Amino acid sequence: MTNFLKKQNFWFVFTPYFWLVLFFFIPLALIFKISISVSEWGMPPYRDMFAFSEEGLSINVTLSNYLFIFSDSFYLRSYLNSLNLALTSTLICLLIGYPIAFYVAKSKENIRNLLLILLIIPFWTSFLLRVYAWKVILQGSGVINTILIKFGIIDQPLSMLHNHYAVILGVVYTYLPFMILPLYGYLVKFDLNLIDASSDLGAKPFKTFIKVIIPLSLPGIMAGSMLVFIPVVGEFVIPELLGGSDKLYFGKIIWDEFFVNRDWPIASALAMSGIFILVVPIIIFQLMYAKYHFKNE
Amino acid sequence: MQNIILKMNKIFLKSFFLTIGFAFLYFPILTLIVYSFNDNKRVMVWKGFSFRWYGELFRNEQILEAFMISIKIASLSATFATLLGVMIGYSLVRIPKIPARPFFIFLSSSPLVMPEIILGLSLLLFFISSNHLIGFPSSKGQLTVLISHITFSVAFVAVIIQSRLSSYDKNIEEAAQDLGTLPNKIFWKITAPVILPSIISGWLLAFTLSLDDLVVASFTTGPGANTLPIVVFSKVRLGLSPEVNALSSMIMLFVVIAAVIFYFVNRSNVQK
Numbered sequence: 001m002t003n004f005l006k007k008q009n010f011w012f013v014f015t016p017y018f019w020l021v022l023f024f025f026i027p028l029a030l031i032f033k034i035s036i037s038v039s040e041w042g043m044p045p046y047r048d049m050f051a052f053s054e055e056g057l058s059i060n061v062t063l064s065n066y067l068f069i070f071s072d073s074f075y076l077r078s079y080l081n082s083l084n085l086a087l088t089s090t091l092i093c094l095l096i097g098y099p100i101a102f103y104v105a106k107s108k109e110n111i112r113n114l115l116l117i118l119l120i121i122p123f124w125t126s127f128l129l130r131v132y133a134w135k136v137i138l139q140g141s142g143v144i145n146t147i148l149i150k151f152g153i154i155d156q157p158l159s160m161l162h163n164h165y166a167v168i169l170g171v172v173y174t175y176l177p178f179m180i181l182p183l184y185g186y187l188v189k190f191d192l193n194l195i196d197a198s199s200d201l202g203a204k205p206f207k208t209f210i211k212v213i214i215p216l217s218l219p220g221i222m223a224g225s226m227l228v229f230i231p232v233v234g235e236f237v238i239p240e241l242l243g244g245s246d247k248l249y250f251g252k253i254i255w256d257e258f259f260v261n262r263d264w265p266i267a268s269a270l271a272m273s274g275i276f277i278l279v280v281p282i283i284i285f286q287l288m289y290a291k292y293h294f295k296n297e
Numbered sequence: 298m299q300n301i302i303l304k305m306n307k308i309f310l311k312s313f314f315l316t317i318g319f320a321f322l323y324f325p326i327l328t329l330i331v332y333s334f335n336d337n338k339r340v341m342v343w344k345g346f347s348f349r350w351y352g353e354l355f356r357n358e359q360i361l362e363a364f365m366i367s368i369k370i371a372s373l374s375a376t377f378a379t380l381l382g383v384m385i386g387y388s389l390v391r392i393p394k395i396p397a398r399p400f401f402i403f404l405s406s407s408p409l410v411m412p413e414i415i416l417g418l419s420l421l422l423f424f425i426s427s428n429h430l431i432g433f434p435s436s437k438g439q440l441t442v443l444i445s446h447i448t449f450s451v452a453f454v455a456v457i458i459q460s461r462l463s464s465y466d467k468n469i470e471e472a473a474q475d476l477g478t479l480p481n482k483i484f485w486k487i488t489a490p491v492i493l494p495s496i497i498s499g500w501l502l503a504f505t506l507s508l509d510d511l512v513v514a515s516f517t518t519g520p521g522a523n524t525l526p527i528v529v530f531s532k533v534r535l536g537l538s539p540e541v542n543a544l545s546s547m548i549m550l551f552v553v554i555a556a557v558i559f560y561f562v563n564r565s566n567v568q569k
Contacts, residue, residue, distance in 0.1 A: 008480070008481075009388070011384075012384045012387055012392065013388045013395050013396075013401070015381065015384055016381040016384045016385045016388070016405065016451065017401060017404070019447075019448070020404040020405060020451070021404065023420065023423070023444055023447075023448045025404060026423060027419035027420050027423035028419050030419065030422050030423050030426060031415075031418060031419045031422055044426070044429070099314040099318070100318035103311045103314055104315070113560065113563070113564070115315070117556050117559070117560050120556070121553060121556050122322045122323065122326060124552045125326060125545075125548055125552055126508075126509055126526070126548055127509045127511075128526050128529055128530060129329070129548065130325065132329075132529075132533045132541065132545075133326060133328060133329045133545070134325055135537065136325075136328060136329060136332065136537055136542075137324075137328055139341055139537070141341040141342065142341055173322075173325065176321075176322070230410050230412070231412065231413070233412060234413060234414045235412075236512050237512065241533065250414075251414045254415070255414065258418060267418060268418070271414075271418050275415060278412075279411065279412070282410055283407070283410060286410075
């Protein structure tokens with residue numbers, strides 16, 4: 001009996017372990033290796049790390065790819081642009097998403113389920129098509145311009161597409177459900193009597209909101225913000241469809257270094273530094289937050 | 298009196314936020330649907346109502362083929378990802394001795410926070426190198442897209458299963474064990490039915506993730522493996538496409554039907 005359990009447990013651990021090491025860990029290790037390799041013409045476009053020649057073993061390891069991307073302000077700016085985009089859109093999502101999640105969660109049960117379905121429907125529709133929809137709306141001959149011209153508010157179509165603000169709009173639109181759903185999850189469990197208790201004790205609605213509602217929904221705020229912030233940092237599709245040449249973003253330059261310039265070592269160095277600058281702090285922050293939250297419960 | 302004003306104020310605020318919020322969510326989708334009936338090649342100039350682009354859509358072999366490929370990859374990927382995800386979720390909650398446990402946790406959760414673009418790049422470089430070294434995979438195509446999709450979906454399924462397993466009472470399993478039930482039977486008769494709803498939602502999530510993915514698929518795709526997002530992206534990258542408008546309303550129709558079914562099934566379950 002225990003034998004069977006051992007056997008079953010072994011396969012339950014081994015199969016996914018093997019898969020993830022092979023297709024997740026080794027590829028990451030590989031881009032690390034390529035990021036410290038020397039560029040070269042040919043296929044693959046980098047020099048072998050260990051080469052045997054008449055002079056003996058030579059090891060081709062270099063930090064020059066990293067030095068290059070950190071010395072060129074072009075790359076630094078694109079990191080900052082991506083961080084800026086992620087931060088701004090997370091905040092806007094929170095500001096728009098919080099009241100929606102709050103009021104949906106506080107509706108009567110039958111209306112609440114209907115509203116919840118209405119929230120999830122856009123989330124199920126293709127991500128790419130939702131971004132494309134804004135391209136249709138913001139076009140020079142698009143819906144908004146047509147309406148504004150018809151009512152005589154403007155004579156010339158406004159150029160609203162291909163800039164940083166269009167990208168923010170697209171990001172907020174597509175990622176809003178990721179903010180609302182976790183917030184809803186916490187707010188729906190929230191006991192309404194606490195609001196009454198707080199106001200009976202003389203707290204003004206604003207104070208109740210700051211002192212009671214916000215702290216109790218903090219885990220939802222954190223979860224929603226993470227779900228928006230993290231993918232937006234590496235976002236490629238939205239800037240490509242709605243953005244212009246005024247700002248370049250992190251995802252786009254990795255794509256270009258790889259597909260356009262065919263510079264594998266630089267693309268890999270960018271990806272690795274992206275992991276160290278953007279992803280590692282987030283994981284550390286999450287672990288710390290989880291510990292803090294755990295302690296307080 | 299003041300109370301009534303406060304109450305009115307509350308109702309006003311509530312309907313204000315909900316109306317604005319839902320208008321924002323639905324306005325773009327509705328725009329696409331309206332313009333999909335426009336009988337004009339220039340998408341934004343209204344010429345008249347017609348089903349022309351739906352006809353064109355169903356005659357467009359490139360889109361139809363891409364749709365079939367996407368459905369195939371998404372259902373296979375969801376199935377494998379669910380299998381692996383259940384194994385991870387079960388292992389993390391129920392199996393105390395896992396070699397290098399922190400590393401296992403790292404592997405099974407970090408795909409969640411890894412930007413798609415880095416995941417795609419690393420997998421592509423991996424496939425190229427492994428092709429050089431051992432000749433596998435022989436070329437990039439549906440298999441490489443499938444492997445990549447399974448890899449990033451597993452973490453999502455694992456999280457869902459794990460949270461279900463850790464929130465339910467383990468004593469039921471122990472009671473069955475004390476009564477002499479075989480472990481095999483315990484898993485299939487107790488554990489599996491309990492996590493079944495999570496398995497279904499995990500599968501659906503993995504299916505949607507795969508169907509929706511553009512970035513990772515763009516890196517790992519090859520001849521004969523152009524998924525629907527890849528084809529749509531190539532069509533809308535430079536301009537607007539009336540066929541894509543028609544495709545959007547078809548997808549919307551499908552999603553709404555699914556949502557209605559889900560709503561009524563859910564409601565009758567609650568009433569029971």
